[in-house]
Amino acid sequence: MTVRTIEVRERVMARNDELAAGVRERLAAAGVPAFNLVSSPGSGKTLLLERTLERLGDRLRMAVVTGDVQTRNDADRLAARTDRLVQAVVTNGACHLDASQVAAALDAVDLEDTDLLFIENVGNLVCPASWDLGETAKIVVFSVTEGEDKPVKYPKMFRMARYAVLNKVDLLPHVDFDVDRAVAFARRVNPDLEFFLTSARTGEGLREWTDFLESEARRPSLHGTGGAYGATTGVRARRGG
Amino acid sequence: MSLALEVCRIAEEHVGTEGLGDVRTVVLEVGDDAGVEVSNLEFCLEALLSSPPFGAARPVIEPATGDVFRVKYLEVET
Numbered sequence A: 001m002t003v004r005t006i007e008v009r010e011r012v013m014a015r016n017d018e019l020a021a022g023v024r025e026r027l028a029a030a031g032v033p034a035f036n037l038v039s040s041p042g043s044g045k046t047l048l049l050e051r052t053l054e055r056l057g058d059r060l061r062m063a064v065v066t067g068d069v070q071t072r073n074d075a076d077r078l079a080a081r082t083d084r085l086v087q088a089v090v091t092n093g094a095c096h097l098d099a100s101q102v103a104a105a106l107d108a109v110d111l112e113d114t115d116l117l118f119i120e121n122v123g124n125l126v127c128p129a130s131w132d133l134g135e136t137a138k139i140v141v142f143s144v145t146e147g148e149d150k151p152v153k154y155p156k157m158f159r160m161a162r163y164a165v166l167n168k169v170d171l172l173p174h175v176d177f178d179v180d181r182a183v184a185f186a187r188r189v190n191p192d193l194e195f196f197l198t199s200a201r202t203g204e205g206l207r208e209w210t211d212f213l214e215s216e217a218r219r220p221s222l223h224g225t226g227g228a229y230g231a232t233t234g235v236r237a238r239r240g241g
Numbered sequence B: 001m002s003l004a005l006e007v008c009r010i011a012e013e014h015v016g017t018e019g020l021g022d023v024r025t026v027v028l029e030v031g032d033d034a035g036v037e038v039s040n041l042e043f044c045l046e047a048l049l050s051s052p053p054f055g056a057a058r059p060v061i062e063p064a065t066g067d068v069f070r071v072k073y074l075e076v077e078t
Helices: A014-030 A045-056 A073-079 A099-106 A155-160 A169-174 A179-189 A206-217 A231-238 B002-015 B017-022 B038-049
Strands: A003-011 A034-039 A062-068 A086-090 A116-120 A137-143 A163-167 A194-197 B023-031 B058-064 B069-077
Touching: A003 A014, A003 B002, A014 A099, A014 B002, A034 A045, A045 A062, A045 A073, A045 A116, A045 A206, A062 A073, A062 A099, A073 A086, A086 A099, A116 A206, A137 A155, A155 A179, A163 A179, A179 A194, A194 A206, B002 B017, B002 B023, B002 B038, B002 B069, B017 B023, B017 B069, B023 B038, B038 B058
Parallel strands: A034 A116, A034 A137, A062 A086, A062 A116, A137 A163, A163 A194, B023 B058
Antiparallel strands: A003 B069, B023 B069
C-alpha cells in the first residue's frame, strides 16, 4: 500500500465567490442594490420586511428572496404584503443561502423592473457570514431581547455587515438591555457599522430605515460608502425609545 | 457544517466519487483571521470524513496567518 499526495490549493469559498461575482454583475448591470438581511432566528427580519414592503411598496419596485431551512412561511407572509414576486428558497437543512441559490432565484426576477432586492437569509448568526451572495451589503438585524454582547459573540457576522438594525426597541422598558453597550460591542468589532434602531411592531424608527432604503435605491452608484444616516445620529435619535 | 461540506465537495472534485473511500488525510490551511471556528470545523470534518462515501479519512488543520482558508492537499491510499 502506498500513499500519494494530491495537491489541491483551492480556496474553500472559491466556487461560491465566483457565483457571487456573477450575481453582483447582474445586479450592477440592472442598477439594483441588494441587501442581505442576516440575523439569529426571531430577531424580526420578516416583520421588518413586511413593514418595509407596506411603507415603500407604492414608491419602489422591490423583489424579495427568502431562505428558510424548511417551510415557505416567511415567503408567504411577505407575499401577502406585495404584488411583486417573492422567491422562496428552502435550503433543506442548510444553515445559510449560497450564491447558486440566489442566482437561480434571480432567474425568475425581472431585474429591469426592480429598484431594490432584499435577501432574507436563514436565521443563523454564524454560517451566513461566510457566504457571499453577491449582495451590495449585509445588514445584520438583532433585537433587544438577545443580549448586548451578540456582536462580540458572533464577531464575523458583525464584521461582514455594513449596517445593523437593532429591532424591538419598544421592549426596552421591559428588558435589561443597554443600547450604548450593544453599540460599543458592535463598534469594537466593526467601527464603521451604521445603526438603525427600530420597532417593526410599533413603527418606531421605520421612517429612518425606509428613507435610507429609498436613498440607496435611487443612488447612482451601488457601492457607496454608506446610507443617509450615520450611526451616531441614528443612535442618538432613537435613544430612550 | 456548511464549510465542512464544501471541503468534502472539493475533495470529491479532485479524486472523484469512487476515490473518496481511499482518502486518508485532508489537509487544510486556516488563517487566524479567516473567521472560522477551527474546533467546530474539525468536529464536523471528523464526522463527515469518517462516514460514507469517505472511508476513514481524517482532517489535518494547519494554522496560518491572515484570512486564508483553503484545502492544501489530500493524501490518498493507492
